[in-house]
Amino acid sequence: MTEKLYYQDSHQKEFTAQVIACEWDEKRKLYGVVLDRTCFFPEEGGQYADSGILQGIPVEDVQEQDGTVIHYTKKQFTEGTEINGCIDFEERFSKMQQHTGEHIISGLVRRHFGYDNVGFHLGRELVTMDFNGSFTREQLQMVEQKANEAVVANIAVCVSYPSREELAQMDYRSKKELSGQVRIVTVPGYDVCACCAPHVKHTGEIGLIRLIDAARHKGGTRVTMVCGFRALADYQMKEDNILEISRLLSAKPYETAEAVKRLQREIQQGKDKLFRLQSRYLDQKLKEQNYLLFEDELDKNAARRFVDTGMRSYDGICGIFLGNDHQGYQYILGSQHKNLRDFLKDFHERFPGKGGGKPEMVQGTVTASCQEIMAYLSETQCH
Numbered sequence: 001m002t003e004k005l006y007y008q009d010s011h012q013k014e015f016t017a018q019v020i021a022c023e024w025d026e027k028r029k030l031y032g033v034v035l036d037r038t039c040f041f042p043e044e045g046g047q048y049a050d051s052g053i054l055q056g057i058p059v060e061d062v063q064e065q066d067g068t069v070i071h072y073t074k075k076q077f078t079e080g081t082e083i084n085g086c087i088d089f090e091e092r093f094s095k096m097q098q099h100t101g102e103h104i105i106s107g108l109v110r111r112h113f114g115y116d117n118v119g120f121h122l123g124r125e126l127v128t129m130d131f132n133g134s135f136t137r138e139q140l141q142m143v144e145q146k147a148n149e150a151v152v153a154n155i156a157v158c159v160s161y162p163s164r165e166e167l168a169q170m171d172y173r174s175k176k177e178l179s180g181q182v183r184i185v186t187v188p189g190y191d192v193c194a195c196c197a198p199h200v201k202h203t204g205e206i207g208l209i210r211l212i213d214a215a216r217h218k219g220g221t222r223v224t225m226v227c228g229f230r231a232l233a234d235y236q237m238k239e240d241n242i243l244e245i246s247r248l249l250s251a252k253p254y255e256t257a258e259a260v261k262r263l264q265r266e267i268q269q270g271k272d273k274l275f276r277l278q279s280r281y282l283d284q285k286l287k288e289q290n291y292l293l294f295e296d297e298l299d300k301n302a303a304r305r306f307v308d309t310g311m312r313s314y315d316g317i318c319g320i321f322l323g324n325d326h327q328g329y330q331y332i333l334g335s336q337h338k339n340l341r342d343f344l345k346d347f348h349e350r351f352p353g354k355g356g357g358k359p360e361m362v363q364g365t366v367t368a369s370c371q372e373i374m375a376y377l378s379e380t381q382c383h
Helices: 089-113 137-153 164-168 228-249 253-287 300-310 340-350 370-379
Strands: 014-025 030-035 052-054 057-059 061-065 068-073 082-087 117-122 127-131 158-160 184-187 191-194 209-217 220-227 292-295 318-324 328-334 353-358 361-366
Touching (some): 089 127, 089 191, 089 209
Antiparallel strands (some): 014 082, 184 191, 328 361
């Protein structure tokens, strides 16, 4: 079994080790390198593997099989030789910030609401936690507040390996049945959990804990979180966006939400006015007994109103085609006397496109010129 240096010191960056085995993995098209000891944490416990180098060669992936850690590289190493290894500690530290933050959040949720963390994923940008219950916005804000209080308290994170007898007396979290020696990670006063991953040594190293989203998921709630430097990057990105929106709206940053609401009202008023003007234009076309129109663009609601009104006073097909000969058309067709679903079968045998709907009204897209469509409708005596 590989000696796992990350359990002895989660902050160790470099190490030397002896190559125990190095075999070609045909499936991965990489060499699987086994060392007598390593700082590389493999893909496990809901998070991706550490990255770094062995003797200057990038490590593409790290996996564990029956206690043996396998490092996958593009270069072959000679068995029995001693090599140097170095992990990407910036990446490792970020993962430890996220994972320890998750422990605090999950422990608080369990204590205050009785919900279990039933799913955890630590990605390269975000962390998601799946809880088997629902929250209000205020409840999540309370959890976030208390989690950051734990950070400020700078509590020592404890790791222990209790005996079976001791474990039987402990109240701890675990997502699955465990066998063999169980590793317990404790944040005193907040969480006790069976976990295999490296963590920070003190909660102060986590930095800011930020819950950025919560959504319904499989009968429960999926909470999205960022911690530490990821939380800082998230804040900076959102601040940049707010400042740009502020500039575009000529509003102070703290007034952008109200400015957007005002802009939305103005846009809706413009849409309503446009609908009224286009409806008057289309009503005039109907008075002139123009039941088939080709337009570059129109409000879809005004176009549907035109067809709905026209089909009630015309025996044939009332229709509108929006677009142009080059890019094609979107159409709405209506008739109280013809089965338009049957009409579409022949129509699209002639012209590429697709459509559907009810016998009295259909809509879809078609690639053809205005003249070709008009000629077809004339040939079939549909208009």
